[in-house]
Amino acid sequence: MFLAIVACFLWSTAFVGIKLGLKYTTPLNFAGTRFFIAGLIILPFTGSLAAYVRAVRSAFRQILLISLFQTFLLYSLFYIGISMVPASITAIVVGGGPLFVALMAHMTIADDKLTGKKLISILIGFGGILLIAAEKFEVHWNEGKEFWGLVILILGNIAGSYGNILVSREKKEISPLVLNSAQIMIGGLCIFILSLFAEQHEFGFKPVEYYASLIYLSVLSAAAFSIWFVLLKRPGIKVSELNIWKFIIPVFGAVLSWIILPEEKPEFIAVAGMIFIAFSLILLNYNIRKKKTQTKPPQKRS
DSSP, X not given: OHHHHHHHXXXXXXXXXXXXXXXXXXXXXXXXXXXXXXXXXXXGGGOOHHHHHHHXXXXXXXXXXXXXXXXXXXXXXXXHHHTTSOHHHXXXXXXXXXXXXXXXHHHHOTTOOOOXXXXXXXXXXXXXXXXXXXXXXXXXXXTTHHHHHHHHHHHHHHHHHHHHHHHHHOOSSOOHHHHHHHHHHHHXXXXXXXXXXXXXXOOSOOOHHHHHXXXXXXXHHHHHHHHHHHHHTSTTOOHHHHHGGGGHHHHHHHHHHHHHXXXXXXXXXXXXXXXXXXXXHHHHHHHHHHXXXXXXXXXXXX
């Protein structure tokens, strides 16, 4: 629980860095550079370089597959989609990530089925996301642009969900740090190469603010994704239940915006949404603990 909350908190702080960085560069270029540097940051913590290369070589096919879904497709589609859709719609679709993960896990993992109690927890949490996003809800349909942006964001959610499942199902004896470092570097490099063809670039030195945001986001990605990969590969952790914690990302984001941005103030509907999310997490953890208690074998009396 603690590690999941830490990872979600780190992700919630990313919006400030992204907002600053995108003032000086294009979205795909920024994302690709950020993730490639994040992979390099993890590298010294994985042990010797020779052992790293051996581990990557032994599981290269699986690393490539995880990189495709978890980094390249997820973030390419995300950055393209948010440029076409209002921020409130983006918050709803991205906030619905745990629901996509639960559905994907239900279809692909034998011991991670979507039970009625789990579905209720997810729907309550998603209701909280809707309330938080409703504060600034607006839609202006313009020649189908928003519709296709919505489709792209949903495809990104599906790709990210499958990426989480691939990590949890990775059975090779490869360290989560090695796995994350390799996949995020490969994914970041591919996004950067895509940006060379899909975006216009202005090469040259940029203001200090850009490099500060880039370094911060790279360190954040290295830490948050490494924590998440450790949790996904931990025995007994179910992908759908872990991802429900992502409902707290917009909560942290909203609170941080109230603290950092003077024009942002808490609204009743946003606070109500946070209460919904808190209740969904309490309900989820109550059901998990209850299930563990019921399945625990009785102790023999001496």
